[in-house]
Amino acid sequence: QKEVEQNSGPLSVPEGAIASLNCTYSDRGSQSFFWYRQYSGKSPELIMSIYSNGDKEDGRFTAQLNKASQYVSLLIRDSQPSDSATYLCAVNMFGYGNNRLAFGKGNQVVVIP
């Protein structure tokens, strides 16, 4: 099992709709979870972090964490064309004895005007 999995293919959503991205992870000891956004040809930038079970909202973004099921998700409400990017899930693999981030392969989101 990969450490962090993002299995969905490219996601196309109409402008104004909700985009939903999912991520699962393998390390039950993980305590920190992040979503990075990466525009084409650019470097990743942090958009959300979450550490406790439940929902965390920041503007149009909501991160959801369920440690028992080992998944974390990202919702983008009222999607805008500027949200078109690849979204990377990252998990702190502390349970493996070295405090490092593992990244999923990313999910591409295309918002259609």
Added chain:
Amino acid sequence: DADVTQTPRNRITKTGKRIMLECSQTKGHDRMYWYRQDPGLGLRLIYYSFDVKDINKGEISDGYSVSRQAQAKFSLSLESAIPNQTALYFCATSDPGSDNEKLFFGSGTQLSVL
């Protein structure tokens, strides 16, 4: 603005050549990282350093070496480049005293090994 700077931005080299990618930062962060990004594989950690005297292998360190010359400088070397090292390389920093594990990335170096 405090920044993470990578040089060069693009590099084309030949198989067997030694190449060095450089990273410098003005953020004052102790922790520095080298990642590579390949299409469909995401970001993978090559090496990381939590301070000047600390160097750690990541998940794909074979074929690479690093040097932490100062708090602000962390370089990545490919001793004998091979074509499957063609990738986009990112340097990153983090400050454990602030947002836990928030990474600040440089602009990346696109490396092509022919």
